[in-house]
Structure formats: C-alpha cells, structure tokens
Amino acid sequence: MRYKHHAFTCVNSSNCAQQGSEKVHSYLKSQIKKLGMKHEIRANKSGCLDACDHAPVTVIYPEGIWYRITSEDEADRVIHEHLIGGKPVESLMVRELNPNYAFTGN
Numbered sequence: 001m002r003y004k005h006h007a008f009t010c011v012n013s014s015n016c017a018q019q020g021s022e023k024v025h026s027y028l029k030s031q032i033k034k035l036g037m038k039h040e041i042r043a044n045k046s047g048c049l050d051a052c053d054h055a056p057v058t059v060i061y062p063e064g065i066w067y068r069i070t071s072e073d074e075a076d077r078v079i080h081e082h083l084i085g086g087k088p089v090e091s092l093m094v095r096e097l098n099p100n101y102a103f104t105g106n
C-alpha cells in the first residue's frame with residue numbers, strides 16, 4: 001500500500017460543498033503537504049458518499065472512520081490526533097456513521 005491513510009472529503013454540490021467541504025479538503029491537503037506527509041497521507045475529493053445528512057463529511061481509510069469537519073481547527077485535530085497520533089477524534093466523529101466504533105467518551 002502506497003499511502004498509510006486516505007482522507008476522502010465529499011465535495012458534492014448538493015450538500016457537502018454548500019457546507020464548506022471544498023475548504024476543508026483544501027486545508028487538509030495543504031496541511032498534509034506542509035507537514036511533509038504527502039507521501040503517507042492522501043487527501044482526496046470525493047463525490048457523494050451517501051451521508052448527506054451529516055454534511056460536510058470526511059471519511060478516513062483504512063479505518064473507515066467518518067467525521068464531520070467544519071473548521072481548520074477541527075481539521076488540525078484530525079490530522080494531529082488521528083492521522084499522525086493514531087487516535088480517532090471521537091468528538092468530531094459522526095456516531096450514526098461509525099456504528100461499530102467503541103466510543104470511550106474521551
């Protein structure tokens with residue numbers, strides 16, 4: 001596997017893009033590059049991920065963790081705590097989209 005993580009952010013115009021997902025994607029991509037991690041983490045745009053009710057959505061693979069990221073601060077938390085630190089950011093995860101995740105409340 002070439003990349004350790006993929007971060008797919010939906011930029012579909014019907015919902016996520018209206019909620020600012022293009023900016024979220026751009027910020028994730030620029031920060032990953034700035035941190036020198038573009039060969040380990042790939043930020044991709046995606047079409048509708050069928051999670052429109054939770055827009056704007058970003059899903060991280062290979063874990064399959066779904067987030068609702070709405071700001072640069074939140075994007076930074078996902079980058080530093082999850083993508084680099086290995087610990088998902090529970091407070092930003094969409095519970096309904098992560099039914100098998102064992103939330104600890106931390």
Ligand code: FES
Nearest residue numbers: 010016049051052
């Ligand atoms: S528009 Fe983003 S998940 Fe459907």
